[in-house]
Amino acid sequence: MVTISCACGETHFDVPCGTEMDKKPPRCLKTCGIRPLCRHESTCKPHRCHYGACPPCRLICEEEYPCGHKCKLRCHGPRPPPNPEFTLKPKKKKSNHQSESTPGSPCPPCPELVWRSCVGQHIGAERMMVCSDKSQFSCDNLCGNPLPCGNHYCTKTCHSLMSQPSTLSVQDKIGDSCEDCHLSCEKERKPSCPHPCPLPCHTAECPPCKVLVKRSCHCGSMVHVFECINYNCLSEKERMAVRSCGGPCHR
Template sequence: MSLWCLPPVPADICHGPVPAPNPEFTLKPKKKKSIQQSCETPGSPCSPCQEIVLRQCLGQHIGTEQMMVCSNRTPFSCSNLCGNLLQCRNHYCQKSCHAIIDRSLILDGYAISNVTPESCEECTLPCQKERSPACPHPCPLPCHVKNCPPCKVLIKRSCHCGTMVHVFECALYNSMFEEEQQQARSCGGPCHRKLPNCTHLCPETCHPGKCPSPEKCSKKVTVRCVCLHLKKQWLCHDVQAACCNSKHDMREISRSQFGIGLLPCTSECDIACKKKTTNPEVHQRKITMMEDKAKPALLPKGRKRREHKQEIKRSSKLEKQVFQVITLTAQKWLLIATMVVLLLVFAYFGYHGLFWLSDWMNEVEARRLKNRYPRI
């Protein structure tokens, strides 16, 4: 006997009619009850299947199954997001649970045709991948599947001594090893950095880090005594050693005082000092030196330009103020002059107006008398 239910499904999908209980394993009731048969007559349609089964949602998420009656095949969506991988293969769909176009929706082996599948959203985010080699610049393309193209942004890197600036492509520079980067940044010229213990510049080619062996500087230095009478030529490393022995800080010694006072004064120095004091020209030199000190020191060009601009601004402000004062005084005098002229005009016309008014009144009075007494 074949069974079929509503809606019609294959026989192996439905759970079939509920079988009657086995009388051997059931308690006999005191009263007789009518046993309800699942099918009244062979070949007649069965009642809807009431077996409880687990059903998946439209998005076929794991852990969101619901207990439903077998005959109830209404699709439902869970409260989760879709979570399907987008076409960019980097992000996931953020829509609510929906049927996907690429998947055929089948519940318990039964394909649902009354549910229209919905396409996932399109990714509009910019590319968020980490570029290789590592680069701080973002990828100009939108979110994509393949690897990012090499970075073509130009970056500036100064040489080790700071006299030249190199320009590299970001991808090319970052693909180098650290040693290759150091070599590429070198300008190939002399270092031009001041040595820490003397006034000379580093003679090595442009190099990273500190200057090598600054205490072995072999340049010549003029060494003098305290009175500046005696002088000799020493090597720079000997001068540094002498300064260290005399417990002088090399950083505090200026360039003009470097090497002074290292030679001891002799009797020749005393004789030379006496000659200078007895010589009348020394006094004149001192006077000229005092005059030179009284003169303003030479200023750099940039400072001169700034001061010149400030002086021009001050002079322009003074000119504006003077012009404003002149205009105000002129306006005051013009106002006074116009007032005086108006007063004179009113006085003149008022005086003549009184005479004209008296003459007119006399004429009017004479006409009135003539009209009143015509015989006179």
């Protein structure tokens, strides 16, 4: 009699000698003792005792990318060493070769689609891009960031901004600097007057207005000249007094 058994040896039957070549191994109800090597070891559905390689894991990979998305491909992790194939031929010499596990393949780059802002972070200029695509783009809007003067805005086309320029060296600065302001000062002067500031754009307060203004007396016989700052600082009553010529009123 010849004994034919399953891979684990728990299930077997005997057949007459000479008929064993037409027989298949018995179906074993025991669970396969080979532990999965993929990340689904605790959740993978167990399978029965078998010869040869274990069936591939059918679960979704769900490996988390650095971006937070998860891989949606079928499990592609490493596979355990297979059992030897079923054979009835006696081995002439015991082999020391051990089956090796099959390494898994890495997850592909994240294929999820995400909205990504332009380098200038303009609202409404976002584009739908593949998450793993880290390329940057500029939109057609003007930069619009406040210039260091605090009075005007950058009119260059959308560009990336420097990150913490005070703490980075010249070689480590990221992006482009906004344009230098060469416009005239457009601040409202205090006290209020109709004369523009003669200085180029600046951050400090505007200097006192030295423009000469002419004001006639009430009768029109004399014209007084004042510096704008001095005249504007006066109250209405004081202005009436300084404009008087001191003569008799003819009106």
